[in-house]
Amino acid sequence: MAKSVHSQLLKILQQEDINFLLTNRIPRRLATRWMGWFSRIESPALARAAIAVWRLFADLDLTESKKTSFGSLRDCFTRELRAGARPLDGDPSILVSPCDGIVGASGTVRGTELFQAKGFPYRLEDLLIDPELVETYRDGTYVTLRLTSSMYHRFHAPHDATVERVTYVSGDTWNVNPIALKRVERLFCRNERAVLRLRLAAGGHPVALVPVAAILVASIRLHFLDVVMNMNYRGAADIACATRVRRGDELGWFEHGSTIIVFAPRGFRLCDGIADGTKIRMGQRLMVLP
Structure with a gap:
């Protein structure tokens, strides 16, 4: 039941008119400032809750992350990766x-x-x-x-x-x-x-x-x-x-x-x-x- 509700919600949010309305026809600068403030709150419990909600709407994969727990949402957004997770092409050309x-x-x-x-x-x-x-x-x-x-x-x-x-x-x-x-x-x-x-x-x-x-x-x-x-x-x-x-x-x-x-x-x-x-x-x- 929960999966069905989640699937239906994603379908609604992916509709172009609704997506554009929700992500652009809002006070963009105010929303951006608020997210900047919220993401910096140092609280591991709050970060875990926010990441759980985030995972409902995005394919968030933290298996390559250098850290396994985060003190804030921003800490997760700006995460470093484990050594070797992104090998470089060595061709100088x-x-x-x-x-x-x-x-x-x-x-x-x-x-x-x-x-x-x-x-x-x-x-x-x-x-x-x-x-x-x-x-x-x-x-x-x-x-x-x-x-x-x-x-x-x-x-x-x-x-x-x-x-x-x-x-x-x-x-x-x-x-x-x-x-x-x-x-x-x-x-x-x-x-x-x-x-x-x-x-x-x-x-x-x-x-x-x-x-x-x-x-x-x-x-x-x-x-x-x-x-x-x-x-x-x-x-x-x-x-x-x-x-x-x-x-x-x-x-x-x-x-x-x-x-x-x-x-x-x-x-x-x-x-x-x-x-x-x-x-x-x-x-x-x-x-x-x-």
């Missing part, structure tokens, strides 16, 4: 995935136009802001990686590189699931996001990672900066860096789940098998270097 995710729109940037979903284009100018950066990735290659709430939320360096600059862009907190991407134009350009500029050790190629926040998850933590970028952030919007990282080094995390868009200039190409709906894990093959 390959750019690996920086995170676990589901591949969304991907392919070649047409001039400065690309897609968030079929029929919903947006422009590099609106996402990246900086005209120089727009020219860098004109006619380049991109791939959108969506992290669901139950996935591993930390992201890593896709290759040996130097992080040269981080740009923070404040914005909204629309849901970034496929239902919203088919309804809200230029969604990624509306949301809170950061632009991480990397210079690969191999060939000096520039690569950009754009973590995009979403409802309940407008918080991005970067290890090499002593700040948390979220709706309360009032620091510098453009931060120069000179941080060397190795392939697979942890760069930071999202606090709940969201999206990372990876950009590479002309000459890069997507690896075989990278297509809409493909599940990928951090460290697996993503792009081939020129």
Whole structure:
């Protein structure tokens, strides 16, 4: 009986109109602030209860987690994995995935136009802001990686590189699931996001990672900066860096789940098998270097 009720509830929540209404037509910023507060409450008992409810609506697998118990819900969201849980592809000609995710729109940037979903284009100018950066990735290659709430939320360096600059862009907190991407134009350009500029050790190629926040998850933590970028952030919007990282080094995390868009200039190409709906894990093959 309980399984039947649960199944019916999931079917209702998966209906596009209801899902969009429940996850977008609410006070998004208020809901995000509340979740940020709630997820930080230090109480193992409360965390266990919240995780049990979470498991009713998501396929949460904690078998790879480094920890078996959590002091808060945030502690679970930002969990580390056991050593060896994400083996890295060692081919130096390959750019690996920086995170676990589901591949969304991907392919070649047409001039400065690309897609968030079929029929919903947006422009590099609106996402990246900086005209120089727009020219860098004109006619380049991109791939959108969506992290669901139950996935591993930390992201890593896709290759040996130097992080040269981080740009923070404040914005909204629309849901970034496929239902919203088919309804809200230029969604990624509306949301809170950061632009991480990397210079690969191999060939000096520039690569950009754009973590995009979403409802309940407008918080991005970067290890090499002593700040948390979220709706309360009032620091510098453009931060120069000179941080060397190795392939697979942890760069930071999202606090709940969201999206990372990876950009590479002309000459890069997507690896075989990278297509809409493909599940990928951090460290697996993503792009081939020129």
